[in-house]
Amino acid sequence: MKIELISLQQHGDERGLLVALEEGRNIPFNIKRVYYMYDTLQGIRRGFHAHKKTRQLAIVMKGFCTFLFDDGNEKKSILLDNPAQGLMIEPGIWHEMYDFSNDCILMVLADDLYDESDYIRNYQEFLGWGKI
Numbered sequence: 001m002k003i004e005l006i007s008l009q010q011h012g013d014e015r016g017l018l019v020a021l022e023e024g025r026n027i028p029f030n031i032k033r034v035y036y037m038y039d040t041l042q043g044i045r046r047g048f049h050a051h052k053k054t055r056q057l058a059i060v061m062k063g064f065c066t067f068l069f070d071d072g073n074e075k076k077s078i079l080l081d082n083p084a085q086g087l088m089i090e091p092g093i094w095h096e097m098y099d100f101s102n103d104c105i106l107m108v109l110a111d112d113l114y115d116e117s118d119y120i121r122n123y124q125e126f127l128g129w130g131k132i
């Protein structure tokens with residue numbers, strides 16, 4: 001399983017840093033939705049789903065958290081702690097997020113509107129999904 005981390009150009013000067021997110025330029029899909037998670041309680045693990053079609057990019061705006069990716073054959077975890085890095089969450093990949101720092105603000109860009117029918121929330125169903 002290939003994990004795609006997108007390096008976002010930082011525009012820095014003596015005042016600080018700025019990152020721009022641009023559809024079709026550094027973001028490889030049309031941005032239809034943006035959501036963010038914050039004030040996540042210590043020890044909480046969330047996600048526990050895969051998407052059927054939706055492509056997403058996760059960026060930690062502040063703090064850190066860890067992503068677990070599972071393609072049904074292999075599991076990989078990756079720490080996200082840099083606001084200048086975007087982590088692609090491709091469809092068909094089971095993902096969980098955990099070890100949130102108290103100050104973590106996790107923003108996600110998505111190429112489609114929220115639609116519960118795009119979610120696979122049952123792990124057994126996920127393992128069978130796409131197979132004949």
Ligand code: TYD
Binds near residue numbers: 033035046048049114
């Ligand atoms: P949920 O899917 O449980 O979050 P996660 O699986 O990432 O831990 O979402 C929490 C609630 O927010 C749930 O009631 C659905 C709602 N929600 C929206 O209304 N729009 C959205 O874009 C998202 C991601 C969630």
